[in-house]
Amino acid sequence: MSDILVSARGLEVHFPVRSRGPARRGGGVLRAVDGVDLDIYRGETLGLVGESGCGKSTLGNALLRLVPPTAGTVTFDGTDLTTLGRKAMRDMRRRAGMVFQDPFASLDPRRTVAQTVSEPLEVHGLRSGRRERAARVGELLELVGLDPVVAGRYPHEFSGGQRQRVGIARALAGEPDFLVCDEAIASLDVSVQAQVLNLLRRLQRQLGLTLLFVSHDLSAIRHISDRIAVMYLGRIVEIGPASAVGSSPQMPYTQALLSAVPVPHPALERSRQRIVLRGDVPSPSAVPSGCRFRTRCPAAFEPCPDVVPALQPVGEAPGHLAACHLHGVVGTPVTEVPEGVTAHPPG
């Protein structure tokens, strides 16, 4: 049994962009995930952080083949998911659960909590008989901190936090090894976010889960993760132990991101030097050549447009990698510019 549970190699998810509206863009490709190599170790919590449109959710979905990858492979416990047949893939889903962002949208409004939570049991034939399934549903609800008597109720009778607990119970019903939380706390109130974060941490320890926690919230990510991966425009630009990435980021984008996260300490906020980035994130259908961050990077220099930076060891912590030429120019030179990549974007 290897230490790596989930592994992605050269993973790409490209979407065709249809030209819409008055001829501004022709047909092209939107490079949501664009060449990601990632290993997730058994029993760890990996935080995947990035801003909207960076492809973090698409990556989370692609790892479970909920979005079909256009290139590359995803290996789950030694099995290549990308070549698996439909039936085999469905069976595989028992071992990997997903918790979604919006607890108001992710539960079928016409099905009771029990019907929702027992769906994986029915699908995978895990408990035979109504009574046994009901007992298991009760266990699962207790596991996530809900009273089993609520099993017969409909989602609209619950608060956001309670719904999210139901979503977590559903994801855990098949006793998965791997859980992807896609912005699972983003639409909850602060105090409820904390409840769910604590719950996820407890479940992770209690059940020995491997967790991929996808979020835009760096504070929450650092709180829950063992390792943090930072994504920008479809690529992982920095990855490493949570303590290292959280306290001594090595890539200018991570530094800017970290400095922009407000902390609830007025004195610190006043004294802190905030790196305010220029402009917006470029469109994923027209990514800059070379280093994708170079158009907004305060430290961009000559090799940035011409060499695609590879992840290289940085800093002092082992396993801390960053894709940045400031640590030595390492990577593949840009020879030709493929579709959806611009050599010299405007501005």
Add this chain to the structure above:
Amino acid sequence: MTAVPTPGGTPAAPTPGSPIVTRPVRPRWRETLGLLARDPTAAIAAVVLLAIIVVAIFDTAFASQGPNEQDIANRLQSPSWSHPFGTDDLGRDILARVILGASVSLKVGFLSVGLALVVGTLVGLLAGFYGRWVDDVLMRIMDMLFAFPAVLLAIAILAIRGPGTSNTVIAIAVVYVPIFARVTRASVLGVREEVYVRASRSVGASDLRLLTRHVLPNAAPPIIVQTSISLAFAVLAEAALSFLGLGTQPPNPSWGLMLAEGNEFINRAWWLAFFPGIAIVVTVLCFNLLGDGLRDVLDPRQRTLMAGGGR
């Protein structure tokens, strides 16, 4: 958001040995009926329709005289105690004929709409869920059917297959299949993208399961509303076709046929056409009002609001 009362957020320990309820606390359909009862217009419409259906089922029990029993001596009698709706040119009791007509009209309505519902929903479900070429092929066929004016299409089918009740059912069904297909497809397109469908896929549910457990139930409200409204139009269509002599054949009564027969006596004996006409208006109106009521009641958000069960 309310309020499952778990005091302090940390749930109370479950009572040991208490059975875990997985069935809904209150079945959905009963809740729906309860809510419908709060909408007076829809509730009245439903009651009237129910009454019409009961009368149609027990048709003979409600009339003193057989609907095809002739009594030439008492022809063209105006409404009276013995003949509340009067008699026609052959001395037949109009009330008895309107009642029997109800069973014919409703039978044709329910059968044709039922047929259209099954076929149209299936087509719309597949087209909407799978998209791509399935959608293209199925919906182009529906468009072709849709391109003909409804009555013309029905007349053409009856002209080919010959008049009669069962052919009327088929003709009306063919007219309504594309409508149901479109309504279903539009509804499915919205539901297909819902997160809970993806969530169900993420736990390994098959397409069949997705379609039957999640997509169809959530796409159903507009289809149910369409069914109610289509029933209204089907009753009208049957009347129109019978009026034209293509539907129900004499001596059996149907409201449309009675309207046609009463037509020539309209100046001398208004009751011949009046009562079947009223029957059509009332039935069609009730189906429409019920449809509107269902539209409100079946919306889950509306449901929460009306039930006062949440914020």
Add this chain to the structure above:
Amino acid sequence: MTATSLPAAEPVLEVDDLRVELRTPRGPAHVVNGLSYTVGPGETVAVVGESGSGKSVSVLALLGLLPARVATVTGRAVLQGEDLLTMSSDRLRQVRGPGAGMVFQDPMTSLNPVLSIGKQLIEGIRAHSDVSKEVARRRAADLLGEVGLPDPERALDRYPHELSGGMRQRVVIAIALSNSPALLIADEATTALDVTVQAQIIDLVERLQADHGTGVIWITHDLGVVAGIADRVLVMYGGRCVEDGTVDDVLEHPAHPYTRGLLGSLPDLAQPLVDGRVPDLTTVPGLPPPPTDLPAGCVFWPRCPVRSDPRCETEQPPLAVLSPGSGGLEHRAATWCESGADR
């Protein structure tokens, strides 16, 4: 900013005992229950609370944006000498532009999707000042430049959907500022934005505020943002102010159990790791009370981990002064818990 903004000057806005009651199918909802505060020129007051705390409703009520059919608003809210709550709706419309500008969470709800940015800005400018189209257009372009839109002249002819979320929010701010209002109300204005964009917007608001002396009410649930932007903080719970004071007093020495709970449930990037990990968050258990069914005593009593005083269950503790605070701003909290105790 903190040091310069003493409330000595005439306040821009003075809210006194604001109450809002909404009619709902489940009975009257007491959404805001006696809120009083002032906003000085150039001062930023942060109103903090979770959903359902009444923070948004309280400002919608100020500007007469609640449907009169369901809302009963009482109290006083004096903006530059005029009471907003007794004003005619015509006068209120006039005040909304030059008196108080508003920025909401979702910029798309404040922008008309079928009108160009320029049209919407120029319309706003000309509604409140009698200038020619050309002058208004020049001012519009200046404003867009001021809020940091690249190439403002061309941006005037673009439509909302052609802009990113951050750029749209800048446009909304430009519209809100187009008549140089004395008061700017930002309701979760950066919640939907990425942190790097949020940082840009906060920078922008602070700069504009320093230039124009605008008073700002910043409504948010994010205490981190509050720490960065606010001079004064008002913590709302169950439609009441449970604690207020300077940002340093409230965030560094929270007195009310709710404020402490809120701070404790926040993952804190500045907190050092223990064995490479952060300790579990302390959470506030349970849910806020529905405004239709507020508890008889202290609004926070059902969720309160302290409950140190038997009166809490039956009586609402009044806002009591804990310390005179810095710069003449008292630190107050509605609690009978031992004050000043550190978290």
